[in-house]
Amino acid sequence: MFKLLLRRFFSLTLPLALICAAGFGLDWSALALADQAxxxxxxxxxxxxxxxxxxxxxxxxxxxxxxxxxxxxxxxxxxxxxxxxxxxxxxxxxxxxxxxxxxxxxxxxxxxxxxxxxxx
Structure with missing residues (x-):
């Protein structure tokens, strides 16, 4: 039951988070550069x-x-x-x-x- 709820939560929130990040202009290159420091x-x-x-x-x-x-x-x-x-x-x-x-x-x-x- 818990696994099902967790899977459902991530299946709904992950796409929403990606859409929001794209919509608000999150600079993905800045995140990539942090790993290259x-x-x-x-x-x-x-x-x-x-x-x-x-x-x-x-x-x-x-x-x-x-x-x-x-x-x-x-x-x-x-x-x-x-x-x-x-x-x-x-x-x-x-x-x-x-x-x-x-x-x-x-x-x-x-x-x-x-x-x-x-x-x-």
């Missing part, structure tokens, strides 16, 4: 952006990912950024159990690149 950007969005949106810091205002703050705190290189992602520090959680070494390097490179570009 560099791995560092994807990891940042998934694990870091909650606290560091646009390179800021919602927990500690002076500990941003902006270039001047990174330089002031001695975090303006890949090794330092990778180290803090790996082991955490203060309010910053450690990600050694959640990310691979390659993912840590990728997100560190992304953070440094964005800082150098002004988080545009």
């Amino acid at each position: 560099p791995p560092g950007a994807q990891i940042f969005e998934l694990h870091c952006a909650g606290c560091h949106i646009h390179g800021g810091n919602i927990v500690r205002r002076n500990k941003t990912l902006k270039l001047k703050a990174l330089q002031r705190n001695g975090m303006d290189n890949l090794t330092a950024i990778s180290e803090i992602v790996l082991n955490g520090k203060g309010n910053m959680s450690a990600y050694q159990d959640r990310l691979t070494e390659a993912e840590i390097q990728s997100v560190a490179a992304y953070v440094l690149e964005q800082a150098e570009q002004g988080w545009k």
Whole structure:
């Protein structure tokens, strides 16, 4: 019975959702491009952006990912950024159990690149 209801629900709602999306001009190419973002950007969005949106810091205002703050705190290189992602520090959680070494390097490179570009 439940399977029948579920099947009926999706058979009615999926076409309606597609029609609405087409009617409201949903940009499917934007969704496709999100999947093509560099791995560092994807990891940042998934694990870091909650606290560091646009390179800021919602927990500690002076500990941003902006270039001047990174330089002031001695975090303006890949090794330092990778180290803090790996082991955490203060309010910053450690990600050694959640990310691979390659993912840590990728997100560190992304953070440094964005800082150098002004988080545009």
